[in-house]
Amino acid sequence: MKARDYLGQAFRLDQRINSKIEQVRSLNDLAAKCTSTITGMPGNPNRGKDSIGDTIAKIVDLQEEINRDIDALVDLKAEIYSVIRAIDNVECQTLLELRYLSFMRWEEIAVQLNYGMENIYRLHRKALNLVSIPS
Incomplete structure (x- = not known):
């Protein structure tokens, strides 16, 4: 994975x-929306649904x-x-937390970190390379 x-x-x-x-x-x-109709007529014996x-x-x-x-x-x-x-880079940690734990969009992350979109994507690639997936 x-x-x-x-x-x-x-x-x-x-x-x-x-x-x-x-x-x-x-x-x-x-x-x-489900309602009951109450009448004097007997119910259908084959209708077993509630x-x-x-x-x-x-x-x-x-x-x-x-x-x-x-x-x-x-x-x-x-x-x-x-x-x-576990990642040593604080910027990478922050980006990954905002994206994968707070579910923020890239544009929102760029504004929050005060970076351009190209820098956000570059930092994301770097951060992904630093992730160590547990086995």
Whole structure:
């Protein structure tokens, strides 16, 4: 695995968590739309589905999955942080932290570090070469 791929794992996991959170939001909206119709007519005996109950079960399962992913993200960020901290160059550390732990865009990093874009890309290449990926 290359340094860029290793460091980028946290961003991809964060994106998956955000996607699942959006799915929960969508399921909550769906659950709010589910209504019961109460009539004097007997229900269809072949209709064995409880749509509200099914939706709530899916929401709970997805929320548990999100919590596991968040735990994994926290652990992964801690591991990436220690890998970045092992680099002797403070500028490289800062750039890698901003990019791979704070998920900042290149333009934002350039402004924060007061560098031009070419210097940011050069520093990034240098920083990636200094990363020692744990086995």
